[in-house]
Amino acid sequence: MCILDSIPATIRVCLVFVAILFAIRKRLSLGSAFLLGAFFLSLLFMMPLPNLLAAIGKAVVFPKTLSLATIVSLILILSHSMEQTGQMQRMLNAFKGLIGNPRLNLIVFPALIGLLPMPGGAVFSAPMVKQLGENSRLSGSQLSFINYWFRHIWEYWWPLYPGILLATVLADVNLALLVSVMAPLTIVSVSFGLMMLKQTRIDMDVRYPPRQSVKPFFVELLPILIVIIPGLMLGLWISRAAAPISIGKELGLIIALCLAIAWVGYKNHLQLSRLLKLSANRDMLKMVYMVFTILIFKEMLEGSGAVDLISDELIMLNIPLFIITIVLPFLVGLITGITVAFVGSTFPILAPLIHSLDPAASIMPYVMLAMACGFAGVLLSPLHLCLILSNEYFKADIKAVYRLLWLPCVGLMTISCIYFAGLQAFISP
DSSP states (O other), X not given: OOGGGGSOHHHHHHHHHHHHHHHHXXXXXXXXXXXXXHHHHHHHTTOOHHHHHHHHHHHHHOHHHHXXXXXXXXXXXXXXHHHHTTHHHHHHHHHTTSOOOHHHHHHHHHHHHTTSOOTTXXXXXXXXXXXXXXXSSOOHHHHHHHHHHHHTTTTTTOTTSHXXXXXXXXXXXXXXXXXXXXXXXXXXXXXXXXXXXXTSOOOOOOXXXXXXXXXHHHHHHHHHHXXXXXXXXXXXXXXXXXXTOTTHHHHHHHHHHHHHHHHHHHHTTXXXXXXXXXXXXXXXXXXXXXXXXXXXXXXXXXHTTHHHHHHHHHHHHTOOHHHHXXXXXXXXXXXXXXXXXXXXXXXXXXXXXXXXXOTTSOSHHHHHHHHHHHHHHHHHOTTOHHHHHXXXXXXXXXXXXXXXXXXXXXXXXXXXHHHHHHHHHHHOO
16 A cells, blocks of 8 residues: 555645745746646556546646637737727726716726736726825725725626636526626625725815716727626527537637627727737736646546545545535635636535535535635735735735734624525525
């Protein structure tokens, strides 16, 4: 018997997590960290070479992998094209004057930026928040909290975020159902953010001339509307009309993204050469690489037998599945500060575990709870790029920002636990 067989599978997978987190802390790219973790996992579980190669091949050619990589690429092309052509700035300028309430204006600008997933996107909305708050009684820490918190109110369900798309693949759940279940958390997030704002008095002299028409704003917002509304509807239609196509919903989103990018190019006279240059963006290539490596990691977990062994061990330890679903994503989110990191590393374990420990229940309540608690960890992480950039821009005291941040995050986790119980009662088989 090999000495590795005597080490519990849970311990061995924890060692893999430690290796991945160590690689991230040493500034290795997320994709390379997951690839390193995948090969370390294969060594700890003594995967035969044919099984290892089969797992890699299955992950690379899996239709869901290819469609997810395509969607992520197109989202980043759309995001970069709207930013570099100035359409995002025009959209924000067109919004000025539509709302006269200073408090609402403060939160809407970072929220609008949050509609497009951009690494470190909080720094893009920071100048608008600073301009609106320059004559207020708000401190730099309060402005940083507003900019940071409301920038992320959509990430629980917005289908343009890679973490949401990755969760649908790893947990094998319907995107439209996930969106509908997760969307109420945005209301919860906004409510807690406003609760923190009400504790301060906001007096502002900044006013914009009243705008008579909302048309300019919606014209600039059109690419995002094209993706969300026709994209989801077209995906549902393709799924039903062409049932053998396993990526029908993803195909609808791909078509809608291409239409949105084409519209941005047409409206802004964007030359094809410049659009192709955006397609070769380094950030986009890193994101696609990351998608492939996360799904390779997932296949390694399954192909090595690690998931089945962990399930058996946790059943023997009698650790409640509810607790595992809260703690595991929260800790990984807190340590990494990256949504796709906690989704990619914990969902391949959680999904089979849920089916083993609670086979009669719907997986959706657990997915919601894991996403909410994992994202609370991400928001509290000192490594979160948006938090770092926002604090730096506003010269904010990190302790003062955390004093504002911890209560909404605890509230979010508490409400998600209550919501979990409600979902189990209503949508379980």
